[in-house]
Amino acid sequence: xxxxxxxxxxxxxxxxxxxxxxxxxxxxxxFGVMKVINFAHGSLMMLAxxxxxxxxxxxxxxxxxxxxxxxxxxxxxGYAIQRAVxxxxxxxxxxxxxxxxxxxxxxxxxxxxVVFRADPRTLLVAYSQTTVPLGPVRLNLPRLLAFAGxxxxxxxxxxxxxxxxxxxxxxxxxxxRDGAALCGIPVGRVYAVAFGVGTAxxxxxxxxxxxxxxxxxxxxxxxxxxxFVVVVLGGLGSFPGALVGGLLVGVVESLGxxxxxxxxxxxxxxxxxxxxxxxxxxxxxxxRHA
Amino acid sequence: MxxxxxxxxxxAAAAAVPLVxxxxxxxxxxxxxxxxxxxxxxxxxxxxxxxxxxxxHALFFGIGAYTSSLCFLKAGLTPWVxxxxxxxxxxLVGLVTGHLSFRYGLRGAYFALVMLAFAEIFRVAATNWxxxxxxxxxxxxLQGHAxxxxxxxxxxxFYYVILAMLLAVTWAVARLERSRLGYQMIAIRENEAxxxxxxxxxxxxxxxxxxxSAAVTALGGAFYxxxxxxxxxxxxFGPGNSIEILLRPIIGGAGTLWGxxxxxxxxxxxGESTRGLVKSYAGLHLMLYGAILMAAVVFLPRGVMGxxxxxxxxxxxxxxx
Amino acid sequence: xTLIEVRSLSRRFxxxxxxxxxxxxxxxxxxxxxxxxxxAGKTTLFSAVTGFLRPDSGSVWLDGQEITGLPxxxxxxxxxxxxxxxxxxxxxxxxxxxxxxxxxNRTRSAAAARRRGLEVLALTGLAPLAxxxxxxxxxxxxxxxxxxxxxxTGPRALLLDEVMSGLTPTEVRETAEVIRGxxxxxxxxxxxxxxxxxxxxxxxxxxVLHHGxxxxxxxxxxxxxxxxxxxxxxxEPLADWSA
Numbered sequence: 001x002x003x004x005x006x007x008x009x010x011x012x013x014x015x016x017x018x019x020x021x022x023x024x025x026x027x028x029x030x031f032g033v034m035k036v037i038n039f040a041h042g043s044l045m046m047l048a049x050x051x052x053x054x055x056x057x058x059x060x061x062x063x064x065x066x067x068x069x070x071x072x073x074x075x076x077x078g079y080a081i082q083r084a085v086x087x088x089x090x091x092x093x094x095x096x097x098x099x100x101x102x103x104x105x106x107x108x109x110x111x112x113x114v115v116f117r118a119d120p121r122t123l124l125v126a127y128s129q130t131t132v133p134l135g136p137v138r139l140n141l142p143r144l145l146a147f148a149g150x151x152x153x154x155x156x157x158x159x160x161x162x163x164x165x166x167x168x169x170x171x172x173x174x175x176x177r178d179g180a181a182l183c184g185i186p187v188g189r190v191y192a193v194a195f196g197v198g199t200a201x202x203x204x205x206x207x208x209x210x211x212x213x214x215x216x217x218x219x220x221x222x223x224x225x226x227x228f229v230v231v232v233l234g235g236l237g238s239f240p241g242a243l244v245g246g247l248l249v250g251v252v253e254s255l256g257x258x259x260x261x262x263x264x265x266x267x268x269x270x271x272x273x274x275x276x277x278x279x280x281x282x283x284x285x286x287x288r289h290a
Numbered sequence: 291m292x293x294x295x296x297x298x299x300x301x302a303a304a305a306a307v308p309l310v311x312x313x314x315x316x317x318x319x320x321x322x323x324x325x326x327x328x329x330x331x332x333x334x335x336x337x338x339x340x341x342x343x344x345x346x347h348a349l350f351f352g353i354g355a356y357t358s359s360l361c362f363l364k365a366g367l368t369p370w371v372x373x374x375x376x377x378x379x380x381x382l383v384g385l386v387t388g389h390l391s392f393r394y395g396l397r398g399a400y401f402a403l404v405m406l407a408f409a410e411i412f413r414v415a416a417t418n419w420x421x422x423x424x425x426x427x428x429x430x431x432l433q434g435h436a437x438x439x440x441x442x443x444x445x446x447x448f449y450y451v452i453l454a455m456l457l458a459v460t461w462a463v464a465r466l467e468r469s470r471l472g473y474q475m476i477a478i479r480e481n482e483a484x485x486x487x488x489x490x491x492x493x494x495x496x497x498x499x500x501x502x503s504a505a506v507t508a509l510g511g512a513f514y515x516x517x518x519x520x521x522x523x524x525x526x527f528g529p530g531n532s533i534e535i536l537l538r539p540i541i542g543g544a545g546t547l548w549g550x551x552x553x554x555x556x557x558x559x560x561g562e563s564t565r566g567l568v569k570s571y572a573g574l575h576l577m578l579y580g581a582i583l584m585a586a587v588v589f590l591p592r593g594v595m596g597x598x599x600x601x602x603x604x605x606x607x608x609x610x611x
Numbered sequence: 612x613t614l615i616e617v618r619s620l621s622r623r624f625x626x627x628x629x630x631x632x633x634x635x636x637x638x639x640x641x642x643x644x645x646x647x648x649x650x651a652g653k654t655t656l657f658s659a660v661t662g663f664l665r666p667d668s669g670s671v672w673l674d675g676q677e678i679t680g681l682p683x684x685x686x687x688x689x690x691x692x693x694x695x696x697x698x699x700x701x702x703x704x705x706x707x708x709x710x711x712x713x714x715x716n717r718t719r720s721a722a723a724a725r726r727r728g729l730e731v732l733a734l735t736g737l738a739p740l741a742x743x744x745x746x747x748x749x750x751x752x753x754x755x756x757x758x759x760x761x762x763x764t765g766p767r768a769l770l771l772d773e774v775m776s777g778l779t780p781t782e783v784r785e786t787a788e789v790i791r792g793x794x795x796x797x798x799x800x801x802x803x804x805x806x807x808x809x810x811x812x813x814x815x816x817x818x819v820l821h822h823g824x825x826x827x828x829x830x831x832x833x834x835x836x837x838x839x840x841x842x843x844x845x846x847e848p849l850a851d852w853s854a
Contacts (some may be wrong), residue, residue, distance in 0.1 A: 037399045078421050085591065094398045096341045099540060100587045102345070106533060107580030128404035143499050217573075222531070228403065243611035270411045278394045301626055470715045477712045480701035487661065488718035489687035489697070539763070 009254045015143040015251020017199045017204050018150035021241040023223055024242035025154060026201030032237030033174040033194035034088060041202055042224030043108035048074055048203030049215045050116060056210070057122055062101040063125065063210045064145055070207050071200050078199025083191040090191070112217040120216035128211050147207035153204050154243060157197070161239070170194055174237070202227075226253075229273040305455055308446040317449050321517070323400065323558040324452040330538035330550030331459050332506030337536060338501035338544035339463075339472065341479025342397070346405030347434060347507055347535045349387070349412055350380040352526030354508025355515040359428045362439070374513030377505040380505060383408075384504030406529060413527035427522025438463065440516045448517050455513065456551075459506055464547055475499050479545065528558075530607035537579055541586050543595025552594050557582075562570045612638045613672075614768050615660070615691070622659055626652040629655045630666070631823040639770060643801045644831070646812030648844055650834035654696050657770050660707045661693045662686045676769065687716060690767035694774055695756045696803075700745035707732065707741040713763030728763055734796075735759040751782045757821040758789070768799045769807055774798055775806045783809050811835065819843065846849050 044092035055061040161167040172180040187289025258264030357376030361367040435443030466472040477485035542553025561575040615637040621631040658664040662683040670679045714724035804810035817834040819827040821843040
């Protein structure tokens with residue numbers, strides 16, 4: 001196998017990894033702040049992808065530019081969902097929380113199926129096939145843009161969490177919910193913001209993937225299962241973990257596809273997922289021993 | 291006494307339906323209801339009674355469906371036997387996944403996810419393994435009316451088979467409820483540390499629950515494969531299937547004997563009524579199921595049976611959840 | 612005649628030495644009271660003895676057999692049962708069913724377990740509440756249920772963790788009676804208690820823990836006079852001041 005092919009695959013893996021990282025960031029933020037595993041994450045991504053698709057085909061908006069519209073709407077949508085659907089079960093037994101997000105996923109996925117039908121759509125933009133040279137390899141422009149976008153958004157998110165008051169409030173609520181409430185932090189609203197931000201992240205990832213991926217009601221699920229693997233690998237609730245994990249999984253998947261039959265790589269990733277859950281679930285076994 | 295009479299009455303009514311109703315559509319609907327009640331009861335053993343929620347029960351379903359179909363396709367073995375081989379294979383896989391999960395103390399969301407991951411592993415493996423049909427799955431060769439091969443020309447026979455299976459599993463779970471293992475499973479669900487302190491080995495009991503649950507679910511999978519004469523990786527192992535399996539017992543009431551049946555009836559009626567309403571929309575009934583699940587979590591956190599029990603007031607007789 | 616023997620048990624949590632070389636023994640048919648200020652390590656000792664915690668060093672012996680490091684369920688099977696300081700009922704089960712779970716420790720038969728359960732309920736005065744769900748019980752009754760459930764496992768030794776705290780004086784007296792009755796039935800008991808009058812009157816011997824160390828053992832009268840014990844409960848500055 002020539003070095004160029006490997007490098008190309010590596011580059012693709014990194015670019016895809018950036019997207020995975022962004023999806024995982026949203027998931028890990030939501031989990032980190034309110035300890036909820038959002039099974040509907042993929043559905044939200046899928047909805048953003050459809051929105052981007054329609055904006056492009058009906059209003060002629062470039063997918064990357066339409067982020068200006070999609071991101072705030074996604075945030076608002078996520079905020080609303082948290083208040084309406086998640087908040088009521090935050091103090092319920094854990095399995096009820098799981099079932100709630102599962103129900104949401106079921107609802108949204110099939111809503112899309114009913115409204116948009118099952119046929120996958122693809123969007124071709126003027127630069128869908130453009131490549132950018134980088135050393136010996138040629139990088140696909142949309143993927144490169146998506147990667148850059150993912151990095152940018154991750155950076156902004158980090159700044160938000162570390163440098164703004166609201167970000168600090170988020171981190172405080174994540175660590176000690178009742179303590180934060182006692183300090184006057186409106187924890188309910190903070191949670192909603194976290195969910196909104198998480199939704200915006202995964203919406204951005206979806207929107208940026210539209211030029212080189214297909215759009216269908218179950219597309220979110222493929223991404224999200226990978227996101228779960230990334231999040232568990234990097235540690236639930238860990239920001240750097242999601243980034244590193246995302247890049248790692250993207251590269252492994254890409255290189256794995258080169259050397260092995262594609263499905264083996266997939267199975268390998270799931271096996272890794274299981275192994276990590278068993279051996280190093282990173283602090284959340286929730287032991288209930290007296 | 292009244293309960294038993296009611297139960298027998300229901301049974302008699304259920305058995306009599308095909309004699310009175312000619313509509314294949316109605317029989318088909320009832321068959322599916324019984325089927326979902328059956329696999330739902332399988333999930334209920336592990337998720338409801340032992341309290342270990344699995345989001346990947348399609349794993350066992352698929353193993354049952356594939357094993358019995360493959361044995362028939364490749365070796366001409368009648369699915370009446372093949373289904374038990376499928377159950378055995380499922381138990382084996384269940385013991386392995388259970389050992390890994392419970393030995394490492396996985397609980398709650400982690401356990402749910404791990405089961406999902408295992409199911410996905412099998413799905414991907416099945417999709418890429420030509421011997422089992424790859425992504426096309428397995429078409430069970432039709433032999434017309436061949437009772438010895440678990441195939442019937444008249445769909446009503448299938449109804450009687452699943453009805454019998456449902457009866458058997460209901461009886462079995464009723465016995466389980468009153469048995470030592472049943473009490474121990476429930477204790478672990480309610481409070482694992484306290485159960486441990488009372489001499490109950492959590493690992494062993496959960497493993498036993500897993501084995502029973504896997505066997506029942508696999509038998510359901512084998513029935514399904516024969517009923518529809520077809521199984522593929524998504525139908526067999528897909529997450530959609532896992533969700534469908536757990537939906538009925540959750541809505542009906544996890545950890546109760548009648549929960550899965552109640553859930554199957556309610557969702558079945560709902561599904562059929564929406565089908566009548568808007569014929570060409572695939573996925574509408576699932577969308578409604580999603581909405582119902584969300585509503586149930588908020589308003590009926592212990593399912594319909596749970597709500598009925600609360601309404602029924604005191605714990606006079608067995609107020610076992 | 613020793614039923615339980617704890618030898619030099621130590622356990623630390625990070626920077627805190629919760630148990631430091633604790634050695635004590637429970638004789639057959641004895642009621643041993645375990646007292647000490649909050650945070651002395653009493654519950655930690657129970658957890659280490661019953662398998663919920665692994666000691667860093669030392670050993671635990673039940674009737675001549677070592678049980679150090681065994682899991683809780685194995686220790687219970689061998690005849691050592693405990694209750695929890697924060698009661699842990701099975702909320703959705705009835706009182707009778709709760710106790711039956713314990714009874715299954717000695718029998719496989721549901722009928723036998725039910726019989727034993729009802730016996731224990733009678734012994735502990737809970738019979739009228741048999742059909743009530745556990746979550747509907749008051750704290751005092753929940754503690755009684757916890758006691759009954761542990762008793763149903765058919766133990767040779769019973770470790771009771773603050774079964775009387777939070778109870779009314781009448782309830783305390785009733786519980787003390789029940790505990791005496793259990794001892795009459797041949798079960799040896801260690802009682803952690805803060806209700807001084809009750810534990811002093813109930814116990815044959817008292818052991819005092821303070822900062823993870825055993826500072827005194829003896830009859831209730833001896834221990835009550837022990838200056839080290841008085842110090843521990845009142846705190847050093849006060850002792851200095853009175854000296």
